[in-house]
Amino acid sequence: MIQPPSIETTQKNKAKMMLQLLLMMFIDIGLPLLLYFVLSKYLSTILALIISGVPPAISVIVTFILRRQVNVIGLLVLIGFVVGIILSVIQGDPKLFLLRESFITGAIGLAFIITLIPIKVGSFEMRPLVYYNAKNLGMANLKGLTEDEPIPERWERYWKSYPRFRQTFIVLTAVWGFGLLLEVPVRVIIIYRTATIDEAVYIGNIFLYSWLGCLVLFTITYSKHRQKEGEKLLKEQEEAAASAAIKD
Numbered sequence: 001m002i003q004p005p006s007i008e009t010t011q012k013n014k015a016k017m018m019l020q021l022l023l024m025m026f027i028d029i030g031l032p033l034l035l036y037f038v039l040s041k042y043l044s045t046i047l048a049l050i051i052s053g054v055p056p057a058i059s060v061i062v063t064f065i066l067r068r069q070v071n072v073i074g075l076l077v078l079i080g081f082v083v084g085i086i087l088s089v090i091q092g093d094p095k096l097f098l099l100r101e102s103f104i105t106g107a108i109g110l111a112f113i114i115t116l117i118p119i120k121v122g123s124f125e126m127r128p129l130v131y132y133n134a135k136n137l138g139m140a141n142l143k144g145l146t147e148d149e150p151i152p153e154r155w156e157r158y159w160k161s162y163p164r165f166r167q168t169f170i171v172l173t174a175v176w177g178f179g180l181l182l183e184v185p186v187r188v189i190i191i192y193r194t195a196t197i198d199e200a201v202y203i204g205n206i207f208l209y210s211w212l213g214c215l216v217l218f219t220i221t222y223s224k225h226r227q228k229e230g231e232k233l234l235k236e237q238e239e240a241a242a243s244a245a246i247k248d
Contacts, residue, residue, distance in 0.1 A: 031055045036201060046094050094197050098204060102187040105208070109180030112173050127159065128173035164233075168226045172219055179215045183208060 036052035043051070112129045119126040135155050142154050158165045187204055194200040 027055050027059045037198075040198070046097060050097070095191050095200065098191050098197070098200055099188065102184045102191075105180045105187075106184040109177045109183075112177030112180065116170065116173055116177070128169040130172040130176065131155075131159070131169040134169070164226070164230065168223070172222065175218060175222075176215055179211070183211055186211075 032052040032055060035055070036048050039048040039051055115126055115129040115132075117126060135151070142151075142158055186207065190204050190207060191200045194203060
């Protein structure tokens with residue numbers, strides 16, 4: 001009997017995810033902000049902004065090299081970094097460089113939404129972006145038909161067999177996609193309504209990562225809710241199977 005999906009994060013995976021989150025926050029938030037506010041006292045605003053964006057860019061490149069994978073989100077971040085530098089240098093306006101983060105989040109949000117389109121080319125079938133991320137990070141403990149069933153085949157079997165499994169990743173991908181797109185107009189207002197570049201950097205980053213925190217909180221809450229529903233369904237099916245066996 002094929003068991004319904006039960007998405008459980010092991011203690012090891014939780015610790016791994018927490019370390020990854022803390023490292024990401026330091027590289028993408030703490031270090032760039034620290035560099036900017038220190039360097040802006042001695043260098044031009046544009047140069048300080050460019051240097052502050054180097055750590056996240058290096059992180060993207062190193063991750064790409066180590067994993068030997070085409071990271072769509074990481075690639076968009078790198079493209080946004082380069083485009084932001086070019087625009088700010090050509091126009092001489094530091095605020096244009098600050099818009100690079102909105103370009104990045106907007107592009108990533110669009111990427112999330114595009115993956116919701118059921119595109120099929122040959123043997124390739126599009127899956128929601130959160131599905132790919134969860135599978136690559138090993139975030140779900142999916143029971144196999146056998147102990148030797150490969151993980152990729154296991155994930156595809158669950159995707160094709162269980163509507164609730166598909167729905168979880170579709171909802172999370174849609175929330176992240178539209179959530180990131182919503183950040184763009186708010187960030188633009190912050191950048192062009194604040195009096196100074198320092199204020200724009202400070203308020204913009206507080207808003208961005210507070211909003212990302214809200215999306216993460218929703219993801220955790222929704223995932224736990226779906227997990228409890230899955231466990232309840234599994235228990236009901238086990239009780240029904242046991243009751244049927246007794247009658248037989």
